Amino acid sequence: MAASEQTTDANTNVPEYEYPDVNTKPFHIGSFKKEWLSRLKPSDYSYEEADEDAFHANFAREMGVSAETMAELKAVCSVDSLRCHPEDQQPDTEVVPSDPTLRTLVQRKERQDHRASLKKIKKNRHDLYADELERLTIGRKPETVTDMVPEGEIILTINVYYPAVFDKFNYIRPHMTLLMTGSHSLAELRDAVCCVSDLQVCGEFSNTPDVAPEFISKDHYKSAFFFFEGVFYNDMRFPECQDISSTTIEWAKSHNFPSYSQAKMEDTLLEDLKVKVGFPYLYCHQGDCEHLVIITDVRLAHKNDCLDKNLYPLLTHKHRVLTQKCAVCHVFIGRWYTTNDQFAPSDPCLFCDKCFRMLHYDAQGNKLGEFLAYPYVDRGAFN
Amino acid sequence: MDFCGKQVKADCEQLLKRFQRTQSVRFEIFARIWREMKFSQIFYGTVNHEKRKFSRLILDVASVFFLPPFSFQIRVGGLYLLYSLYQCQNASPSEQIRLALKDWADVKMFEKDAIVAQHFDVVYILQQLMFCKAFHFTATPSLLTYNKKRKVERSPMHEDFMERVSRPQELVNIELLEEMDNIHQHYENLKASTLSLTSAQQDPSVSLIRKNLVPQLRNTVVDFYNWQKRKDSVDEEEDSSEGPSSQQECSKRAGLLASIKSKAYGQAAEVSKSRRHRQVEVDFTSNEARSAPTLGRSRITKPSLKARTSENLHISGDLWTEAMTTTKISRLAQLESARDDKPKQYKKFKWS
Numbered sequence: 001m002a003a004s005e006q007t008t009d010a011n012t013n014v015p016e017y018e019y020p021d022v023n024t025k026p027f028h029i030g031s032f033k034k035e036w037l038s039r040l041k042p043s044d045y046s047y048e049e050a051d052e053d054a055f056h057a058n059f060a061r062e063m064g065v066s067a068e069t070m071a072e073l074k075a076v077c078s079v080d081s082l083r084c085h086p087e088d089q090q091p092d093t094e095v096v097p098s099d100p101t102l103r104t105l106v107q108r109k110e111r112q113d114h115r116a117s118l119k120k121i122k123k124n125r126h127d128l129y130a131d132e133l134e135r136l137t138i139g140r141k142p143e144t145v146t147d148m149v150p151e152g153e154i155i156l157t158i159n160v161y162y163p164a165v166f167d168k169f170n171y172i173r174p175h176m177t178l179l180m181t182g183s184h185s186l187a188e189l190r191d192a193v194c195c196v197s198d199l200q201v202c203g204e205f206s207n208t209p210d211v212a213p214e215f216i217s218k219d220h221y222k223s224a225f226f227f228f229e230g231v232f233y234n235d236m237r238f239p240e241c242q243d244i245s246s247t248t249i250e251w252a253k254s255h256n257f258p259s260y261s262q263a264k265m266e267d268t269l270l271e272d273l274k275v276k277v278g279f280p281y282l283y284c285h286q287g288d289c290e291h292l293v294i295i296t297d298v299r300l301a302h303k304n305d306c307l308d309k310n311l312y313p314l315l316t317h318k319h320r321v322l323t324q325k326c327a328v329c330h331v332f333i334g335r336w337y338t339t340n341d342q343f344a345p346s347d348p349c350l351f352c353d354k355c356f357r358m359l360h361y362d363a364q365g366n367k368l369g370e371f372l373a374y375p376y377v378d379r380g381a382f383n
Numbered sequence: 384m385d386f387c388g389k390q391v392k393a394d395c396e397q398l399l400k401r402f403q404r405t406q407s408v409r410f411e412i413f414a415r416i417w418r419e420m421k422f423s424q425i426f427y428g429t430v431n432h433e434k435r436k437f438s439r440l441i442l443d444v445a446s447v448f449f450l451p452p453f454s455f456q457i458r459v460g461g462l463y464l465l466y467s468l469y470q471c472q473n474a475s476p477s478e479q480i481r482l483a484l485k486d487w488a489d490v491k492m493f494e495k496d497a498i499v500a501q502h503f504d505v506v507y508i509l510q511q512l513m514f515c516k517a518f519h520f521t522a523t524p525s526l527l528t529y530n531k532k533r534k535v536e537r538s539p540m541h542e543d544f545m546e547r548v549s550r551p552q553e554l555v556n557i558e559l560l561e562e563m564d565n566i567h568q569h570y571e572n573l574k575a576s577t578l579s580l581t582s583a584q585q586d587p588s589v590s591l592i593r594k595n596l597v598p599q600l601r602n603t604v605v606d607f608y609n610w611q612k613r614k615d616s617v618d619e620e621e622d623s624s625e626g627p628s629s630q631q632e633c634s635k636r637a638g639l640l641a642s643i644k645s646k647a648y649g650q651a652a653e654v655s656k657s658r659r660h661r662q663v664e665v666d667f668t669s670n671e672a673r674s675a676p677t678l679g680r681s682r683i684t685k686p687s688l689k690a691r692t693s694e695n696l697h698i699s700g701d702l703w704t705e706a707m708t709t710t711k712i713s714r715l716a717q718l719e720s721a722r723d724d725k726p727k728q729y730k731k732f733k734w735s
Contacts, residue, residue, distance in 0.1 A: 014484050015484060021530065022530060035484060073503055076504065079471075082414060084421040093427045093428075096427055104387055107387055138476060297523070
């Protein structure tokens with residue numbers, strides 16, 4: 001019926017805002033990809049550079065313009081007409097030009113003058129390494145064709161945040177930003193997330209400091225799950241993995257929540273998910289270490305992206321944390337954490353390996369005095 | 384990069400305002416204004432990683448002007464602006480223009496209008512951008528990080544940039560009128576055929592509808608359209624919007640326009656120009672207009688625990704200063720004489 005055209009057909013595969021500039025309604029990623037591919041010509045999203053003369057010839061033919069009009073069009077719309085300086089004088093693009101009229105430039109000039117007036121410029125660690133990861137990978141092409149990300153593949157940008165136990169900035173600054181393709185599975189996403197709690201070692205080692213701990217938490221507690229849109233995706237790859245989401249599901253059933261379902265992490269591709277962009281979801285591992293996960297962007301692959309499939313999941317941003325140093329030398333990162341220590345100035349106290357042994361053990365390796373020592377993994381261990 | 388957002392938007396609006404005053408859609412004229420304002424310089428002075436962030440910011444700001452509900456001339460200006468910014472940016476490799484799936488139909492419609500009106504430079508620039516692979520085909524116009532704001536800033540959209548309201552004509556278009564006429568005919572025929580069996584044809588109880596509903600509806604809409612044209616020709620000297628497309632828009636555009644306009648005017652649903660003198664009704668139930676919780680209600684903030692403590696608790700002298708400053712573990716191993724009591728102060732630049 002023609003009257004149905006009046007109301008926009010709710011095509012749920014076209015992402016719409018649920019709250020403007022906050023997040024979208026849930027949509028299926030694989031269908032979204034199909035929608036885009038059905039609207040575009042293959043040349044629109046291919047990586048190949050098309051021939052410019054062919055483009056002009058096509059344009060002239062389709063629009064029915066003569067050769068002179070075409071030449072005039074080319075000249076008028078060329079990049080040359082946007083040049084704001086005389087051809088022979090190349091301006092220095094690193095500094096703000098003098099007498100700026102644009103408001104952005106006026107503001108930027110103020111900052112430039114302020115910086116020039118400072119006697120000593122503080123080196124901002126975050127600024128220095130901000131784009132380090134991106135610089136390494138952007139535009140990388142693989143050696144073999146089979147390793148190339150196919151044209152029309154979906155790329156997702158995923159932000160993983162700190163677990164809630166961290167104090168500063170945990171709700172704003174992402175811990176890490178990953179780029180993944182639609183054909184990756186959730187298990188691969190899980191493996192790419194590095195959290196210090198995975199490296200924690202349990203156990204008290206004051207009597208046996210030289211014995212290397214047999215296992216780290218990552219190997220011991222392998223269970224994990226993702227929670228997207230009411231479905232728990234469990235990691236069931238190893239026999240030790242348990243379904244840790246079942247407790248939550250049973251609790252929810254008994255408390256009149258809408259019922260949740262389960263699926264396997266390793267069987268679900270990112271393309272099969274139905275998610276909201278910009279909405280926080282959950283990743284839980286080690287039983288209680290919970291991270292917020294937000295998918296910030298879903299788009300088609302572009303020729304400027306890193307096209308080597310082997311490099312994905314790609315880390316584009318990593319937040320660097322201040323590491324805590326040894327209480328004695330203030331030089332090395334703390335490796336031992338002691339409590340009830342008669343030698344330590346504070347309880348608890350951090351020591352690096354050398355200072356720890358020098359203070360607590362004699363030359364033969366005998367324990368001196370009373371203390372409890374635990375191996376410590378600093379938050380900034382991944383810097 | 385949020386601190387220069389307002390300035391960037393102001394600069395872009397300035398450029399578009401000048402372009403609008405020329406009443407033209409030619410790229411030559413746009414390029415002239417661009418050169419006069421020396422707009423390429425907007426990229427100069429950014430350091431290192433800021434180049435990419437700034438390119439992203441300015442491209443996002445400019446893409447807003449390329450999409451509805453702005454008028455055709457402003458959208459052409461937006462397209463030229465996007466093209467110029469894309470070519471002049473200093474991030475390398477270049478930062479792309481984001482195009483969301485929901486806006487694709489608008490872009491295609493815009494291209495069709497330009498082809499029909501024979502604006503070759505508009506079509507050339509758009510196809511040139513596609514050729515250079517300047518677009519990222521995305522789900523959303525900008526990156527979303529669940530950034531819920533307490534007080535949503537509604538920057539007033541330029542009214543002069545907006546397109547003339549045309550929802551009545553879009554709602555009641557030719558297809559709708561034909562369909563209604565059809566149904567009307569069917570109804571009349573059915574009524575005639577059933578009533579011919581009985582002799583109750585002239586009974587007033589069966590004449591329940593308006594006989595000439597469809598012509599009346601059509602006349603009202605045409606009157607409204609003419610009134611609008613008259614009103615606008617009094618305001619402006621020349622109609623800068625594209626004539627043929629305003630009457631026969633497809634309904635999808637109507638829906639989009641309605642939703643974007645209602646968002647632009649906050650929670651107040653958009654009222655057409657003919658009803659401006661009436662009170663604007665605030666529509667709390669409209670789903671699209673609701674953006675963040677508790678809009679408009681000011682929160683009564685209790686003073687924090689820190690503030691209350693410092694107010695109520697009085698500790699004298701050294702103990703207080705010691706309690707206020709953070710303990711430095713490094714002091715445990717430092718010599719008394721080497722301690723530097725004066726805290727280092729760095730002048731921080733305030734982005735206004």
